[in-house]
Amino acid sequence: MALVKAARVSDLPPGTLVEVMVNGEPYALCHVEGEFRALGGVCPHRGGPLGQGNLHQGRVVCPWHAWEFDSRTGENDYDPSCRVPVYPVTVQDGEVLIEVP
Numbered sequence: 001m002a003l004v005k006a007a008r009v010s011d012l013p014p015g016t017l018v019e020v021m022v023n024g025e026p027y028a029l030c031h032v033e034g035e036f037r038a039l040g041g042v043c044p045h046r047g048g049p050l051g052q053g054n055l056h057q058g059r060v061v062c063p064w065h066a067w068e069f070d071s072r073t074g075e076n077d078y079d080p081s082c083r084v085p086v087y088p089v090t091v092q093d094g095e096v097l098i099e100v101p
């Protein structure tokens with residue numbers, strides 16, 4: 001695992017969801033409930049870009065067909081066995097870093 005800079009804290013006010021590219025892979029990075037959280041950026045349904053979706057009650061909503069995933073656990077709200085990976089996030093010197101494989 002490697003800790004990689006993904007965004008500046010100032011670019012992620014509360015309630016923000018963004019797509020970031022790290023080592024050529026997309027991640028969905030959000031600021032929810034006072035925490036920065038990182039999920040895999042590819043929807044397990046049909047590959048929609050989760051980081052380009054919206055936030056709804058702490059869940060990341062896929063922009064393609066509105067499947068929702070808990071931003072903390074990555075679990076789908078209807079089928080918890082369907083999930084996107086989540087990654088540890090660290091804040092350091094005003095930067096948001098993601099621990100990626």
Ligand code: FES
Pocket residue numbers: 043044045046047048062063064065066067
């Ligand atoms: S691709 Fe995400 S809900 Fe269909």
